[in-house]
Amino acid sequence: MKFGCHVSIREGYLGAAKHTAALNASAFQYFPKNPRSLTVKKFDKIDAASCREYCQQHSLTSIAHTPYPTSLTPSHDKREAVIESLINDLEIAEACGSVGIVVHFGSQISSHDPLASYQLMIEVLNDVTSKWEGVCKILLENNAGKPGSIGTTFEELVQVRNLCENPLKIGFCLDTCHAFASGLWDGDNWEALAVKGQELSYFKELYAIHFNNSKFQSGLGKDRHANIFKGGHIKKKQFEELINSPVLKEVPFILETPSKEGITHKDEIEQLQHTWG
Known part of the structure; x- marks a missing residue:
């Protein structure tokens, strides 16, 4: 299993990678x-290239x-500031050898048009990906709203990706x-959720897990x-079912937990x- 956590770039990108190695971790996330x-x-x-080389030498996986x-x-x-910033994030992450950059799913922008938010998301993603030539990916993160809130289901995440031009x-x-x-995962429905994710091809495009109670x-x-x-309210046996799931076998688990x-x-x-290594 690949376990790691979010680390600081206070000492540069190479410093972040070295700090990860000092933690005896195999993955990390950074801003x-x-x-x-x-x-x-x-x-x-030069610092970014050194980070990439160090990660390759020490088998470290990173995301931004x-x-x-x-x-x-x-x-x-x-809008333009967001697009330029996202492209900049991709450039930095690519130079550091990272798999992708995590970005939160969008939020509701209209009280009368339920599709407006999704349409704007797709437009922004199209603008960014049409200008991006690298291999580093944009990684859409599921939201934490109450059941029924935007960005909380596999179906939404997959459909937004499918409707994008790239x-x-x-x-x-x-x-x-x-x-x-x-409520997407209530702790006891992982088996059904894993089946749904496979049917939607969600797990084929899953590159990182934020591992938090x-x-x-x-x-x-x-x-x-x-x-x-x-x-936390998520029990050890519930985490164990998730961690041992074959669909997550190659995915790094990155802590964003209180320190x-x-x-x-x-x-x-x-x-x-x-426990699970």
């Missing part, structure tokens, strides 16, 4: 630039996460806390991450490796 800004970054290409202001359903005045440049990232919060019960729509073995609640990411990764 390619300031997580609170859409400003295009002129990045250190887009900055918080990134939205696939942007307001008209933010679907081969798009994949998925599954967040376990989001899935639990939205939930501080709240399933179906409440609350996105509050908990540590895997501490303070200030009595357990470090290093300790948590060691626990994961001891």
Whole structure:
């Protein structure tokens, strides 16, 4: 199993990769630039190339996460900034050797037209992928809203990808806390969910898992991450069913869990490796 966590680029992209190795992890996630800004970054290409080489030498898998202001359903005045920022994220992640960049599914923008959000998402994704020539993918992440909220089902994620002009440049990232919060996965329906995902070809395009427990019960729509073995509502045996699923065999599990609640990411990764490694 590939276990890892989100790491800082405070010491550069190569530094992030070396920190991952020091954690005895085999995967990591990072923000390619300031997580609170859409400003295009002129990045250190030598540092990025060194990160790519180091990851290849040490068999590390990485993904990037887009900055918080990134939205696939942007307001008209933010649309170009979002597109330019996404292309910049792809360029950085490609240079670092990352599989893809994670971006959250869009949000509801119209109270009277339920299709407006999906149409805008597809337009933005088409704009980005038409300008992107690399192999790094955009990874759509499932939302954590209450049941029925936009972006909480496999069907939506798959359909948006299928309707894009360049679907081969798009994949998925599954967040376990989001899935639990939205009721997509209630902890006891993984077998049925795995069948549905296979029927929709969702798992064929799944490149990363955000591996998080939930501080709240399933179906409440609350996105509050908990540590895997501490303070969460998802039980060990429920995680075990998910982890042992053949459809997730090659997918890296990346922690976005709290690191200030009595357990470090290093300790948590060691626990994961001891339990399921």
